[in-house]
Amino acid sequence: GSAMDAVTAAIMVLEDDPNFNAGKGAVFTADGFNELDASIMDGSTKKAGAVAMARHIKNPILGARLVMDKTWHTLVAGEGADKLAKENGLEMVDQKYFFTQFRYDALQKAKEKQKLLLDSEKAKKTSLNLHERPYLGTVGAIALDKNGNLAAxxxxxxxxxxxxxxxxxxxxxxxxxxxxxxxxxxxxxxxGDIYMRVNAAHEVSALYKYKTQDVQKAAEEAVAQVKALGGSGGIISIDKHGHTGFAWTKDKLGMYHGEARLGAKPIVYWPLGEK
Incomplete structure (x- = not known):
């Protein structure tokens, strides 16, 4: 199959699993909503699609693919994303579908912590740390297919x-x-607010292509730039030759990740401190 179909299928599995912060099991906004974001990109054509602030698309990645395949746009947000999905026959759900008690409880705890932190000047320096594990759980998939096409x-x-x-x-x-x-x-x-300032995903590509770093070093340097601005998180990457690069801010959180290759047993990597 194609790399595009592979990453779409992988993301759908993760969106349907309430253990992850995507689709069912997504975290809550301060006002108690689940607002979902997703994107997809085809490395062979540079075409891409994305949805943001979707509230009723069961599998937001299908919404992103729809934007790419059926419209002239790259990103559609809010009511427009939900409307586009519904008009094109994607499965739509009520907000209650996304609810999980674990994520709701996490919202209450985050609110309590922020109220305490806002009482001090230190809050301005440490507020982003509220979003460390278990507040992180974004899912991603990358693939290289037999035709040499990449997708993310x-x-x-x-x-x-x-x-x-x-x-x-x-x-x-x-x-x-x-x-x-x-x-x-x-x-x-x-x-994410810091990843945008680094333009992190493209930075990996630029370091690989123009600084001729291997994919592992490129991922590590991009993550280091995020960390330098006070952010935390991780990156998964694969180059055109099938070499992978995984990097994350190890002192702040771990990152569940893995890889599967034709004819080989899939490998799963556990976060630091996990067995």
Whole structure:
């Protein structure tokens, strides 16, 4: 099959699993909504699609693919994303479908912590740290197919206690998702507001292509730039030759990730401190 179909299928599995912060099990905004972001990019054509602030698309990655395949646009947000999905026959759900008690409880805890932190000047320096594990859980998939085509996809509910209407890096092409057959495919997770400032996904491609770094070093350097600005998170990447690069801010959180290759047993990598 194609790399595009592979990343779409992988993301759908993760969106349907309430353990992850995407689709069912997504985190809540400060106002108690689930607002979902997703994007996908085809490395062979540089075509891409994304949805943001979707509230009723069961699988937001299908909404992103719809934007790419059926419209002239790259990113559609809010009511427009839900309307487009419904008009094109995607499965739509009520907000209660996304609800999980774990994520709702996390919202209450985040609100309590922020109220305490806002009482001090220190809050301005440490507020982003509220969104460390278990507040992170964005899902991503990258693939290289037998025809040499790369693809990347990302899906998320964002950050616990985010402002209603906030959009992070996941639906932003070049920030949370990027694919280019001449270099790499990349998906990011973490403090999206900072990933956008680094343009992290494209940065991996640029370091690989123009600084001739291997994909592992390129991923590590992009994550280091995120960390330098106070962010946390991780990157998964694969280059045009099938070499992978995984990097994350190890002192702040771990990152579940893995890889599967034709004819080989899939490998799963556990976060630091996990067995």
């Amino acid at each position: 996809a990302t899906s998320t509910g964002g950050m616990t206690n985010k402002m209603t209407g906030r959009i992070g890096d996941s639906p932003i092409i070049g920030s949370g998702t990027y694919a280019d057959n001449d270099s790499v495919a990349v998906s990011c997770t973490g403090t």
